[in-house]
Amino acid sequence: MKFRLFPQERAGLSILAQMAQQLVLGVHTLSEIFGAPLREYPALTAQIREREAESTELHYALLTHMRTSFISPLPREDIYALSRILHEAMETLDGAAELLAVYKIERIPLRASDQLEVIARQAELTVNAMNSLDDLDGLEDYWLEILRLAKRAERTHLVFSAELLQEHKPSTYVRHRDFANHLVEVTRGFRLLATRVGSIIVKES
Template sequence: MKLRLFPQENAGLELLSRMARQLVLGVGTMSAVLGATTEEYDRLAEEMHQHEAVSTDLHFALLTSMRTSFVNPLPREDLYTLSRLLNEAIEKLDGAAELIALYKLSRLSPRAAEQLEVIHRQAELTATAMQRLDSMDELEEYWIEILRLARRAERTHRSWCAELLGEHKPLAYARHRDIANQLVEVTKDIRKVATHVGSILVKES
């Protein structure tokens, strides 16, 4: 029998996992944005807004669950922190889609797709990890892998910005840089999720 670190009800962990899944869905919408025409941007930006709205609803549902449950699968402050960080990640992804629509950028660097690949992998790993917080199964591996992906994202961001500087005039550079910054911030928020998971492992080991 596996030792269960938190042998309580797992509604909070399921809500966290669903929030991470919304991030995965958001990456799918952002991928569609990258391949869309400017005429399709507004529709896709609205689709992204819906992913963010669902994530926010799940965040508030988690807060309600914490207030009404006698026993939670993690300390309330840990559940709140993880939920807040996941919600902030999808808010920034939503912001990236909205900026592309507002700026009507018809062509983005292939670096955008590279960052989305990282975000997608981070979100998939996080969705699985949120369901495993009641034990210690593979969570150390999750933590390490998210940090590795975050470092990759930082390198991609630096290369992207350097390329933008050489390819665009100041106004266009600023607009493309806004997108690059939004996407790397998503990877940073997911890294914060993993770092907090690491702190939970240290506290509970």
């Protein structure tokens, strides 16, 4: 299944990898928020907003590239789908940071850190995967590992939600629940991305 691409043919894959890297950077900044005092939230959330803006620009750059490129290493609809999923995951991560700032959530629960650890690992694996889309034989392990991490995230989310309900008053619970939901949605985005990669592997095999 291996095939060779000229550098210009890899431009779309490079953009996908750059989009995944924005998620890595966003996760790093969100982890800083977890340990920061409330007064630093606005500046840190602004950094994640910049990552989301960069992701948007990359997404549009990929669309332009696909319209003007005669040769595509993968079906255009697959490349577009991967770009869209990456962008939506970045938007959701940005939304999680915004919720922390708007709701003024301090004392981040340990379960949130567990979720962010999963997201960080998914993001790192995804950067490598997007850089390797011209060698689909090597991506099956990525596909399976992302799905395994997503299952772990779902279990953590269930426990997280139950603990929030037990430990907080209704108004506080709603704020934390919204944040927890955003975190798990990011992991679901990576699962959707990996599933799409899996479908590409099956189609191209």
